[in-house]
Amino acid sequence: MKQDMIVILDLGSEQNAQIAREVRALGVYSEIHPHDITAQALSALPNVKGIILNGGPNRVVDGVEIDASRAVYDSGLPLMAVDHKGEPDWPADDDARRAMLSGFVFDLCKAQPNWNMENFIADQVELIRRQIGEKKVLLALSGGVDSSVVAALLIRAVGKQLTCVHVNHGLLRQGEPEQVVQVFRHQMDANLIYVDAVDRFLDKLAGVADPERKRKIIGAEFIRVFEEEARKLEGIDFLAQGTIYPDIIESGTKTAKAVKAHHNVGGLPEDLKFELVEPLKMLFKDEVRACGKALGLPDAMVYRQPFPGPGLGVRCLGAITRDRLEAVRASDAILREEFHNAGLEGKVWQYFTVVPDFKSVGVRDNKRTFDWPVILRAVNTVDAMTATVEDVPFALLQKITARITAEVPGVNRVLYDLTPKPTGTIEWE
Numbered sequence: 001m002k003q004d005m006i007v008i009l010d011l012g013s014e015q016n017a018q019i020a021r022e023v024r025a026l027g028v029y030s031e032i033h034p035h036d037i038t039a040q041a042l043s044a045l046p047n048v049k050g051i052i053l054n055g056g057p058n059r060v061v062d063g064v065e066i067d068a069s070r071a072v073y074d075s076g077l078p079l080m081a082v083d084h085k086g087e088p089d090w091p092a093d094d095d096a097r098r099a100m101l102s103g104f105v106f107d108l109c110k111a112q113p114n115w116n117m118e119n120f121i122a123d124q125v126e127l128i129r130r131q132i133g134e135k136k137v138l139l140a141l142s143g144g145v146d147s148s149v150v151a152a153l154l155i156r157a158v159g160k161q162l163t164c165v166h167v168n169h170g171l172l173r174q175g176e177p178e179q180v181v182q183v184f185r186h187q188m189d190a191n192l193i194y195v196d197a198v199d200r201f202l203d204k205l206a207g208v209a210d211p212e213r214k215r216k217i218i219g220a221e222f223i224r225v226f227e228e229e230a231r232k233l234e235g236i237d238f239l240a241q242g243t244i245y246p247d248i249i250e251s252g253t254k255t256a257k258a259v260k261a262h263h264n265v266g267g268l269p270e271d272l273k274f275e276l277v278e279p280l281k282m283l284f285k286d287e288v289r290a291c292g293k294a295l296g297l298p299d300a301m302v303y304r305q306p307f308p309g310p311g312l313g314v315r316c317l318g319a320i321t322r323d324r325l326e327a328v329r330a331s332d333a334i335l336r337e338e339f340h341n342a343g344l345e346g347k348v349w350q351y352f353t354v355v356p357d358f359k360s361v362g363v364r365d366n367k368r369t370f371d372w373p374v375i376l377r378a379v380n381t382v383d384a385m386t387a388t389v390e391d392v393p394f395a396l397l398q399k400i401t402a403r404i405t406a407e408v409p410g411v412n413r414v415l416y417d418l419t420p421k422p423t424g425t426i427e428w429e
């Protein structure tokens with residue numbers, strides 16, 4: 001790593017990630033480390049130019065106020081401490097914060113603003129080549145942002161030493177499996193194994209109505225399919241994963257409250273343990289997207305809206321049937337197309353359709369129908385903890401309704417979910 005770095009020490013603040021992002025926004029790389037970092041760990045970090053002691057409400061642990069280790073004060077590096085009696089001492093105003101950070105980072109620490117995607121990619125390519133050498137690496141490629149960007153980075157670094165496995169479990173959105181094949185096999189010339197596991201997943205899920213059981217079955221079956229593919233391959237030493245910085249921050253530093261185990265391909269059996277390659281583990285989501293764009297991935301992949309791990313399976317409510325699953329997929333495609341045409345893509349955080357497992361009476365061509373409703377959902381959120389409902393123009397809702405009832409077989413009604421979170425969650429299952 002050639003870039004200068006500012007270290008943020010977590011002294012119980014809830015704003016570590018935000019400060020790290022704000023420093024990076026100034027063009028200077030930053031990392032968050034625990035408050036009791038050792039002299040050895042600190043000196044192992046490359047090009048550290050200064051340290052921010054970021055205190056906050058969690059600074060008192062078991063009745064004792066925590067402090068940075070001696071090593072930090074002895075390091076001789078410029079320090080900035082930002083809390084006062086356990087209260088964070090940051091200016092609330094964005095410009096004032098930026099001015100304060102910029103004064104510290106540039107005037108005091110003399111850091112160079114050389115954090116950018118070109119340098120990041122060049123560094124990672126070098127590190128990946130050093131780690132992998134002539135050996136082989138495997139990646140489960142969902143087509144989602146994180147694993148796609150990892151794939152693109154590894155293709156740049158080690159080309160055909162990478163094998164990607166894409167599992168089509170039948171729960172992906174319209175066009176997604178095709179896009180994975182098109183982009184990675186045809187455009188990027190990658191080794192891609194495409195596994196058609198649609199029947200396998202849907203057979204396993206038949207008759208299962210409980211959402212938790214559905215999720216478990218999908219997760220377990222995914223591990224099984226991936227494991228089978230991995231066993232067919234010879235001489236693989238490494239497994240690449242799309243771990244990103246929030247996964248690591250959320251799994252907890254010493255004072256962080258929230259602990260969320262990230263759920264990448266961790267469930268593989270003991271004899272299939274690989275050494276991990278995680279080139280994005282220091283990037284925030286927007287940086288992952290910028291990296292993907294710089295590596296030439298299409299916008300549709302890089303700016304894709306969040307999608308649940310179990311895919312459309314949790315939007316086909318209750319026990320999944322193939323025809324109702326197709327109704328979810330087709331209506332979702334129409335909703336996305338109409339939001340795109342209306343310029344709402346990228347403006348609304350997440351939008352999708354849900355098909356419940358009940359029917360209602362309707363009428364079509366003077367005949368009685370008994371068909372499913374489609375529920376539309378469009379929400380905005382900053383942190384996914386709370387969400388508000390998008391104020392979609394009524395004319396657009398009418399247009400989407402007309403298209404779905406005309407084009408999607410088995411559907412005779414369209415509803416718009418007006419519920420914010422709380423009380424509704426973003427997804428229905």
Ligand SMILES: Nc1ncnc2c1ncn2[C@@H]1O[C@H](COP(=O)(O)OP(=O)(O)OP(=O)(O)O)[C@@H](O)[C@H]1O
Pocket residue numbers: 139140141142143144145146147148165166167168169241242263264265308309310
């Ligand atoms: N259908 C699939 N085919 C291959 N790999 C998959 C598939 N679904 C999930 N994975 C693997 O499991 C990881 C975690 O999946 P999850 O659905 O939780 O997405 P994520 O953490 O948002 O990552 P991504 O953005 O890559 O989808 C993915 O990064 C990918 O490596």
